[in-house]
Amino acid sequence: MTHIEKVSRRGFLGSAIGAGALVLGVGVESAEAATTAWSPSVYLGLEPNGTAVIVAHRSEMGTGIRSVLPMVVADELEADWQKVRVQQAVGDTKYGSQNTDGSCSIRDFYDAMREAGATARLMLEQAAAKKWNVPAVECKGQNHFVVHAKSGKKAAYGELVKIAATLPVPKKGDLRLKPESEFRYIGKELPTIDQADHTRGAGRFGIDARMPGMLYASIERPPVLGAKLRSFDDSAVKGVKGVVQTSTIPGFKPPHLFQALGGVAVLADSTWSAAQGRKKLKVEWDLGPNGAFDSAREKAEILAKIKQPGKVVRNEGDVDKVFAGASRIHEASYYVPLLSHAPMEPPAAVAEWRDGKVVTYAATQNPQAVQEAVAGAMGIKKEDVTCHVTLLGGGFGRKSKPDYVCEAAILSKQVGKPVKVVWSREDDIKFDFYHANAGMYMKAALDDKGRPTAWLHRSAFPSIGSTFDAAAEYAMELEMGMGWVDLPYAIANHRAENLPHKNHVRIGWMRAVAHIYHAFAIHSFVDELAAAANRDRVEYILDLLGPDRQVPIQPVGMKYWNNDQGQDKFPVDTARLKRVLEVAAEKSGWANKKPGKGRALGVAAHRSFLTYVAAVVEVEVDDRGRLTIPRVDVAVDAGQIISPERARSQVEGAAVFGTSLAMMGEITAADGRIVQSNFNNYPVARIQEAPRVTHVHLVPSKAPAAGIGEPGVPPIAPAITSAIFAATGKRIRELPVRKTKLV
Amino acid sequence: MIQLKVNGSAKKFDGDPEMPLLWYLRDVLDYTGTKFGCGAGLCGACTVHVNGEATRSCVTSMRDAAGKEITTIEGLGAKSEHPLQAAWKQCNVSQCGYCQSGQIMQAAALLKAKPKPTNADIDTAMQGNICRCGTYQRIRQAIQIAAGVKA
Known part of the structure; x- marks a missing residue:
């Protein structure tokens, strides 16, 4: 929920950043722009070969949003959908809220996407006008070309990138949004970009992410909310083939927010070995007041x-x-x-702590919440957390809450290697x-x-x-x-x-x-x-x-x-x-x-x-x-x-x-x-x-x-x-x- | 040393023979098209073919996979696209897509055994494969299209 997140931040964390404050992006330059060639908006850029790179800043958990919002950009851009590459955004407030929740992606970003596409189209039309020395109003973006009807001149978008990049970004008031009758993709029946991959098992989800040298973690968490670790015995764990070490994650301080629950982790060279090692752990808990919950x-x-x-x-x-x-x-x-949400892909992330910064690949509905939560857990600035967003094997709200990403980051710092955390189904059902x-x-x-x-x-x-x-x-x-x-x-x-x-x-x-x-x-x-x-x-x-x-x-x-x-x-x-x-x-x-x-x-x-x-x-x-x-x-x-x-x-x-x-x-x-x-x-x-x-x-x-x-x-x-x-x-x-x- | 074939290639494995085939495919070979969903043979996300039979790889040990021919989703349409893969695209079946490898592998085994399945055949064959997004009606439709049977 965008709005829950906003309440949480404003009402409870006191952060100045409201998730509802949209950074509409048009005209914002960025080091992490869609392409280095020309990015008139944080949401899109064009490469000299004409490929339109459109940024999907919302998470794909099955709604089709990472296809559908880019289709809106492409429509206003008058882009040929075959010449569009969709690029998943990392977590960054410059995109506005990325919390993909609350059924609000279209509601909150439809206008911004149209403006981004229309901005680029107008600039391409202006670039063609400059090239041909004709009035810009006579030039029209059409299916990845700019055409000048009077002279019959036609230039592919790619040919115009260089000139367009030299032009000032137009003001919002100068944009000409397309009338509904000219919509090419909006309201039409187009397949999403991921359909073909999913028939070949080629989509990469959080559970599929890898980092070189990573260890796999399986975590024994407090069985009751708020239970404290009293003691544990890992002597039998070390005999399990593939196990590298054990490590403890401290319990959270209330309120629990999206913090890691705490517990004892077994780190190993495969998911299986980590899970086998965990079975050999002997852990004692002080259950606390929730131990009586029935x-x-x-x-x-x-x-x-x-x-x-x-x-x-x-x-x-x-x-x-x-x-x-x-x-x-x-x-x-x-x-x-x-x-319980029970998405088919349980919570999963891989993270690496290095030199005071964290890089993570996570199945998350909200990469900015990952940045905040991981930064809070590690005592670093949220800008020092880079969150790459994978495909999500379902979300349903569960993956707005990045406790599992915190676990991976905390463990990575402890063991000095990237760590992958994959919750078992039992973990998912019992610790939701x-x-x-x-x-x-x-x-x-x-x-x-x-x-x-x-x-x-x-x-x-x-x-x-x-x-x-x-x-x-x-x-x-x-x-x-x-x-x-x-x-x-x-x-x-x-x-x-x-x-x-x-x-x-x-x-x-x-x-x-x-x-x-x-x-x-x-x-x-x-x-x-x-x-x-x-x-x-x-x-x-x-x-x-x-x-x-x-x-x-x-x-x-x-x-x-x-x-x-x-x-x-x-x-x-x-x-x-x-x-x-x-x-x-x-x-x-x-x-x-x-x-x-x-x-x-x-x-x-x-x-x-x-x-x-x-x-x-x-x-x-x-x-x-x-x-x-x-x-x-x-x-x-x-x-x-x-x-x-x-x-x-x-x-x-x-x-x-x-x-x-x-x-x-x-x-x-x-x-x-x-x-x-x-x-x-x-x-x-x-x-x-x-x-x-x-x-x-x-x-x-x-x-x-x-x-x-x-x-x-x-x-x-x-x-x-x-x-x-x-x-x-x-x-x-x-x-x-x-x-x-x-x- | 365990020997097996995965998508036509000979493989050797000298790790824990109790490791499920799923984790060998995913963690060792990086064939990540086969998914983890439950670890207990309850959801079908990990379905592969073992000697042509639809099998839950999360509860199949490497010991039991020894000497077998394994086909994963990556191998299913490797030479030419399987009719189910084409039908899946035609119906835009996938939402999140996570369970679909297992769904397609299960359906492929069904069509091999029963090229013209009835609705009841489809229910029986597919009831072990959960889709939390709820794409079942399109899964059924895609199977019927691939099989050339009427809904």
């Missing part, structure tokens, strides 16, 4: 807590008065457990920054049509804020702003309350973050209300959304987070949410598919990351209670779409991610330790469990680009449980679904 007990505490009043975070009308006089009340509590477990209590007073006249929503969950402030117990603005205090239903009396809750494990942000549990509770509750009223669910939601309007969101005691965007540019617009719901209903055949035996549709519509999404999920439950998902229809209004192909793929993937967390995801803890360890006991959806097909319907929109990586996730779980209720009569109020017998 997730079942915590769940009971949370579910009890939300029956009590909490801190009011949204308040309209007078819910107490309406509840007191109501003849019909409906209430329910919901629970979503801790979840977990998606928060959450309890939600919902209460509504209902009129004679079953419509709410008052609405109360209480939530309690450990906050991401505990990463930055060890004492944090209340939710952060961004957590509350994720589908909770911004609920746009037309209900006159509306209150939201937050109950404080302490973390016992590291809490982090995972794809769609707090929307996951808020969406599950809210849309499940709506489904219950529609069922209680015996009304069609789609019609009921449309009624709840009320007239087409922009809903001003005014929470209590804070500003509305809204992804750090103004409500003027990105309002909460009920017309857009209704529209996606109508499209999803129509495309799925909602009106004609009435629930049959064990087979039914479910629905949910949710705004997240400024994008409007409605999902209709079809489930089939057989007579043994086994559930399959034959079809999902998702309608999406994400504003302007740059790459429809990648937008669809993100929403298809989100449906699978949502299915995993709805059906099977659950992390538990006993005696402070995480119980799960691998895909056998932390299952994720496999091919036969995933939706058989997800149809993505991109709703044309004139709104500015919002976000696409995450918004497909939140409606999936409540749509699945809505369908389960329609198919079986079983009401699921607690995830994952697999804990409930369906027949």
Whole structure:
């Protein structure tokens, strides 16, 4: 999350650098420019042979962003995509925020990319004008040439590089951005640059990075958050073939931030030897207060807590008065457990400490956070940390937090060689920054049509804020702003309350973050209300959304987070949410598919990351209670779409991610330790469990680009449980679904 | 001394015979197309062909690989592109791409055994290969295209 990072820095670290302060780059000269030949922007350069070198400053974890943002540059540059080479940026604030998170890459950088491309095109046109001695306005960049229509003259971009390099960089106001009708790549169906490599195993990920002479580390970490190393015995380790030495990593000082967890490392000449050596370690820990943490007990505490009043975070009308006089009340509590990101590539990095500086190759969503965290760990300046960004084998938020890179850097200094750290799957599942477990209590007073006249929503969950402030117990603005205090239903009396809750494990942000549990509770509750009223669910939601309007969101005691965007540019617009719901209903055949035996549709519509999404999920439950998902229809209004192909793929993937967390995801803890360890006991959806097909319907929109990586996730779980209720009569109020017998 | 063939080349190995084939391929030979995902045969990211059979290299020891012919993703289309590789590109299957080597190796073994797989055949063959990005529907589509069967 760009925005979480910003809060962390400003609110907790006091750094002057805000991640939101974009260095737009146009005209900035740099020693690490795209090419030494000519770089009119930090985001691009041209070589004399005409190759356009476009810098991808955001991390590639599967969204396609390192192709799609360069396509925007190439479009405005009027570049031939075949003559473009994409170069991955190292971590550097000159690019603006590189924290690839929060579904904001396009939203935050679309304009900057267009300006970078248009700047270079204008300068090439000016160079041609100078060469031909004609007015620059008569010269036009076209598919890697500048042409002068009057004279029929034509020059390849490469021929113009030398002259262009002598020209002043034009002011932003002088740029001519292309009209939409002339877009060459924006909004078109282009494959990403990495597709071919991935079919040949040629993509290089963090786990594939090597440095000469490196050792491989396997680390025994404190089994409980905050546990301290009491003693260890490595006498049996040294007999393991390939083991070079052991080394200890000190524990963190609170708050834990992105610091290394600490522990005892075994360093060896291969991944295997390091892991074998680690098995021979004997380590004693002082577990500390979190050694008593038990997730079942915590769940009971949370579910009890939300029956009590909490801190009011949204308040309209007078819910107490309406509840007191109501003849019909409906209430329910919901629970979503801790979840682990489990990207297919576990955290991995290689780092070398040399002469007071660190060079690292890391699978990271945020190379600038790597610089800061490693600098903090080593006591050096962040400018002395060079972070090369590899491909990421999935991220989902886990790889925004560079504790594993700190481990590699710390160990490299200790052993005097480059060190590669690759987490095992067990390490990944047991030492994650977990998606928060959450309890939600919902209460509504209902009129004679079953419509709410008052609405109360209480939530309690450990906050991401505990990463930055060890004492944090209340939710952060961004957590509350994720589908909770911004609920746009037309209900006159509306209150939201937050109950404080302490973390016992590291809490982090995972794809769609707090929307996951808020969406599950809210849309499940709506489904219950529609069922209680015996009304069609789609019609009921449309009624709840009320007239087409922009809903001003005014929470209590804070500003509305809204992804750090103004409500003027990105309002909460009920017309857009209704529209996606109508499209999803129509495309799925909602009106004609009435629930049959064990087979039914479910629905949910949710705004997240400024994008409007409605999902209709079809489930089939057989007579043994086994559930399959034959079809999902998702309608999406994400504003302007740059790459429809990648937008669809993100929403298809989100449906699978949502299915995993709805059906099977659950992390538990006993005696402070995480119980799960691998895909056998932390299952994720496999091919036969995933939706058989997800149809993505991109709703044309004139709104500015919002976000696409995450918004497909939140409606999936409540749509699945809505369908389960329609198919079986079983009401699921607690995830994952697999804990409930369906027949 | 363990002898084996990797992508047609003869190799010798005198390290720990218990080392999984995966780490020999990755750490010793730098054939990094074969991925680590779980270390326990649960996710399929490390799938290679051992004497033509789809095999989880993370739970196959070098002792068991002795005398065998190993094909990795780097060797699959070395001479000419495998139809699955072409179909994968046609469908833009990959998101992060990490699991796709294993997916393609698994699918290649399926098509060798069953050139015209049904949906159920695909589910059965591919259920051991996890894709956390959730590209399954395109994986299915690409297999069907490569096999020339209708969806």
